[in-house]
Amino acid sequence: MQELDRVVIRFAGDSGDGMQLTGDRFTSVSALFGNDLSTLPDFPAEIRAPAGTLAGVSAFQVHISDHDILTPGDAPNVLIAMNPAALKANIGDLPTGGTLIVNTDSFGERDLAKAGYAANPLEDGSLAGFTVYEVAMTAMTLEAVKPTGAKPRDAERSKNFFALGLVTWLYNRPVDPTLGWIKERFSKNHMVEESNTLAFRAGYNFGETAELFLSTYQVRPAALDPGVYTNINGNTALAWGLVAAGQLAKLPIFLGSYPITPASDILHELSKHKNFGVRTLQAEDEIAGIAAALGASFGGSLGITTTSGPGVDLKSETVGLAISLELPLIVVDIQRGGPSTGLPTKTEQADLLHVMYGRHGEAPVPIVAAKTPSHCFEAAIEAARIALKYRTPVFLLSDGYLANGSEPWKLPDVDSLPDISVDFATEPNHVDEEGNSVFWPYIRDEETLARPWAIPGTPGLEHRIGGIEKADGSGNISYEPANHERMVHLRAAKVAGIAKDIPDAEVDHEDGAELLVLGWGSTYGAIQAAVRRVRARGTKVAHAHLVHLNPLPPNLGDVLSRYSRIIVPEMNLGQLSKMVRAEFLVDARSVTKVQGQPFRAAELESAILEALS
Amino acid sequence: MTDTVPVTTKKDWTSDQEVRWCPGCGDYSILTAMQMLMPELGVRRESTVFISGIGCSSRFPYYMNTYGLHSIHGRAPALATGLALARPDLDVWVITGDGDGLSIGGNHLMHALRRNVNLNIILFNNQIYGLTKGQYSPTSEVGKVTKSTPFGSLDRPFNPISLALGAEATFVARTHDMDRKHMQSTFKRAYEHKGASFIEVYQNCNVFNDGAFEQILSKESRPNNLIPLEHGQPIRFGPDGERGVVLDAKGARIVDVADVGEDKLLVHDEAREDPAVAFMLSRLAHGPYEPTPIGVFRAVETADYGSGMDRQLAEAQERRGPGELSKLLTSGATWTVGAGANGHA
Structure with missing residues (x-):
């Protein structure tokens, strides 16, 4: 068994192959095991894009480590490819020497053709730079599941559990949490429960007995702060933060919402918590969602609406009304790629100027932005605090990356949460x-x-x-x-x-640093990781990350004036940089990325070094 | 809090704001009807809320000495839905017009009715846009010549009653601004109905569409052109009740009573579960220029949305106990990192 300090694993398959679930299970087990982790689900907007095509590839990347980490990892060390399309779409990210595990049963001629391969990459030598493990996952799954009597078509669907079992073995993860989870999740369908259990065990046992793999790996638990932890994604943390806000304000909360990716999970989550007195209305449209929430606020509830960019467009008029009525209201914008329908399942930070200025008349609105998945909890309470105390609509910004990405969260002491009642x-x-x-x-x-x-x-x-x-x-x-x-x-x-x-902007400063990296929102992890790398080279750099975007922290002008160079990495074309240039007359340089994917630490490392050169 | 509701008069329900409708507007008599109804209902001012959108009619809340919210164009039913669901203890009235409720806000009106939210929705129908100074509305007749349609409008009008019945509204009625008593009694029925009530009020805009309802509402034409709907009574009208409505294979239609015999007349049943007959009645007139039914088309008792929401909340609290934040935060899988330890406990 080899010790690793960290590993990045990417599960990739067809959108019908259950890769999100597989990745999520591996993540949960690793969280329970005590690793620090960060995840990046990446899936198409279509529920079932044509099977086997590049458009239908769904992937889930998880970074686990024995120390504090900040991002889901720039590139995978291990790629599990369930079919040729998944291989083709992801192999470019696997560094030379990386480990590739493929399901050889899905590399038939038709599968290859659908993925656009002229020759079988498993045979043409194109994968020579990688350590390739060829595993007949489908056949072995079918064989393992036989005792249940499931039809082959159904039995084959358990192959993601075979893959999960194999990776569970390879990384010495405990099996019981997954077995328990399968039992609970599929309790209503015994055959599926049995099939998934058998496939999972078969994958695990295959690893152990096949002598295919040279070694297994161990990533020890991370030295996290003492406390009780749970693994949480941004949307769940945000929904819980809203529930908490209601409790802390001693007010009923009312959510008016219309389903939209990637915000719908907040509506789903809040709908579960009726015992907290949470009222949720799935409205007829985005406008009705916010209007109902505002009506509830008029009546003394904490009104909330949740949406993404296209919904913000539609809600703008009602935000204006809330500004004029001066009533509390929380408008949650889980940003995604735009304009228009844009990239529904991909992340972007391009709504900042929209929520800042996107209304007629002089219509100021406070803005709070979450910076990590678990921080969404705190950010929701802060948005509620401001909304209630100042009787104003507040925009709470998150994005697709935070919404679906997860990390271990040290649970706060409930008694230490602020009283925000009015x-x-x-x-x-x-x-x-x-x-x-x-x-x-x-x-x-x-x-x-x-x-x-x-x-x-x-x-x-x-x-x-x-x-x-x-x-x-x-x-x-x-x-x-x-x-x-x-x-x-x-x-x-x-x-x-x-x-x-609101608190002053905190600066992660190093004596002698002349460059400040100014960020906001979900770029926190990537910027901080890049800053650590740059410092590891002996180069001095500072980082400030804004949670309050309107108004800006009172000391920000002073902070900016202390640095001769400022760069602002954003997943847009330079929106915060425009705001601080206008506000403080500083030469803040924009570093942009709009690919629907978060920044990689390496990209920002280069940007920082370039700015210093 | 005392249980006795203070006795009030019309004056108590009149706000200190100067009424700014054009002199002669039909809105005045609707306002009077409402201000006179409130003392009769014996309700509290503080528990009564009027919510409106945009348009002439939507200034209404400013003139009622209650809680009021003048919102944005078309959205009053959505705001009112949120308030009514969050505060089932309140009486929530929605004031809207043919443009506000049927054009820009048609979607919200339709869904408030479909959900059966406990609201009293009053739609002032003057068949014209007043506040924007005289464009045709979604209830204007085809060929309407206005500033925006100098060659006549092309679109077919909505029949608000048909629309409400199509959404299976549980209380649907029509009244008009020339008959305060009828308005008052119809508003009272809406108040008493649990669930969404929809009332169309024919309302004269004396500036931009004067006389739109003259052919049916003038004193002399009313007996011949208003068909009173009375629950449990045969539907008949005319100065001597000589005309009536029958329902047969050709649908609902107007006949001379002498031709068919009294016992063939359709007996009005507002509580009929299926809205189809009420819908046919709503189609008797093609516009306010021929015999038109007035009164309650439909009044059926069925579960309202807010009660269902309250029941789900109560059941959840009974089943799981009142929410506890610490339980919520630990509801997923958790692990403990001990002090000084590097690992999971």
């Missing part, structure tokens, strides 16, 4: 000209500039609000020129003032 108005707050006590919905808190939240059902505070400009204080319709200007400034000042209530 008070509803219960009493009149003004005396009118005739000396009567009345309620004025737009009298502001001097400190926060937030208006009172008076919910229906409160006697004596009946009031009418709407999207038409309101008179400062009374909230009555007003077209008065000076009043409009005052209200525009007040709304802007309220959002700008949140800067006093």
Whole structure:
């Protein structure tokens, strides 16, 4: 058995081959084993693209290690290719000397033709640079599953469990968690349960007895901080963060949402937690989703809507209404490649300027962005805190990479989470000209500039609000020129003032560093990994990563002024860099990637070195 | 909180805002009907909410001394859905118009009705766009000459009642702005109905579409052109009830009672589960220029959406207990890293 400090494994197959599930299982077992890890699922938008074609290839990459890691790995060390298309689509990423495990049973003439291979790559010498293990997975799966009496077509579907068993053996992972999981997951279909169990065991036993592999490998548990951990992806963490926000605010949460990739899993997850008093409405469209959430906020719930870019387009008018009504609302944007339908299952960070500026009129909205899958939990609570305290819609940004990627998460102590509760108005707050006590919905808190939240059902505070400009204080319709200007400034000042209530930007600084890498959102892991590599070369560099994009942290101008060079890596054409250039008149250089794939640490390492040269 | 609802008068329900509809607008009488109805219902101002979209009708909430929300174009049913689901204790009214509810917001109206959300939706139908100054609307007659259709409009109009019945709305009625008492009693029926109520109000826009309903609503033409729908009664109209409605193989149609005999007349059953007969009644008139049914087309009791949502929440709490955050966070597979240890426990 060989010891490894880390390994990157990529499972690739047809989108019907169950590669996401296989990768997910391997990840869970590795998490339970105690490794640090990071994952990158990568699948097509089509549910079942034509079988065996390049368009239908689905892959799942997992990086496991015995130390703290930050990314799913630049390139796999091991590639499991279930068919020629999966091989063709992924082999380019496998470095020379890498390990390749192929299912030889799917390398028939037709399979090769569908993948566009003129000759069989297993025979033409093109794979000479790799350590290739040829395994007849389908045949062995069929043989193993025979006792269940499953039809060959059905039996073959267990071949992903054969692959999982083999890799489980190869990396000395425990088998019990997977066996237990199979039993639970397929409890309603005994034949499938039995087939998957047999295939998994067959794969494991094949590794052990075939003497094909020279050695097995061990990646020891990582020295993580003491605590209780779970493996979590961004969408689940975000949904749990929203549930937590409701609890911490002592308010019911109401989600109005319309299914859209890659945000739908938040709707699915929140729909499960009705015992927390969570109400979820699958609305007729994106507009109704946010409108229902805003209606619920008017009634004293924490209104939430979840979507991706195309949905943000449709929700913009209602965000404007929420700005005008000054009611709490969380708009979650799980960014994906755009414009238009773009790349539904691929990641991008190109909605920043959209959520920052994409509304008519002067319409400022606070923006919070999560930086890792588990950070989505904290970011959701922070978005809720701002929304409630300042009675404003807040954009919460995540993206496809965070949404589906997972990592071990040290569970927070529930008692240490912040109290984000706010008070509803219960009493009149003004005396009118005739000396009567009345309620004025737009009298502001001097400190926060937030208006009172008076919910229906409160006697004596009946009031009418709407999207038409309101008179400062009374909230009555007003077209008065000076009043409009005052209200525009007040709304802007309220959002700008949140800067006093958010943490300073933290800088991972090194004495003597002249270059600052400024990032936001899901590039955190790749930037930090690149920074470590550069430092390992003895080169000095600093990194700051923004969670609050509007308003920006109060010290950011100072931070930027301390460095002679600034680069801003983003999965867009330079949106944050544009914002900081406009705001601080600094020469922030953009480093961009828009391939629907996260940055690799190596790419950013080069970018940093280039910026320093 | 005291259980006695304070006695109120129309004045209590009138806000301090100056009403800004054009003089002579039909909206005034609808507002009066509503402000007079509220004391009769014996409800609380603080528990009553009016939500509207955009358009002349949608200014309505500003004039009611209740909670009110003047939202954006077409979206009132969606906002109201969220409020009604989150706050089942409130009476939520939606005020909309033919443009707001049937054009830009048609989707939300249709789905609020389909889901049977506990809302009272009142659609002011004046067959014209008023606030944008006189373009044709989705209920305007074919050939309507307006600023945007100088050669006449080409599109066929919606029949709002047919549309609501097509969505299987559980309460569907029509009334008009010339009869305050009828409006008031129809609004009351909507209030009493649990689930989505839809009321079309024929409303005169005296500036851009004056007299649109004159042929059926003028004092002298009403007896001949309004067909009152009364539950359990044969459907008949005319100054002496000499005309009526029969239902036979040709569908629902208007006949002379003398020709068919009284006992052949269709007896109106608003509680009929199948909306098909109500739909046929909604098709009797092709427009407000020939005998038109007025009153309650359909009123059936069935589970409303909010009650279903509340039941699911209650069941989940009963089954799993109230939510506990620490349990949620550990609901997946977990492992423990011990202090000083390098590995899993």
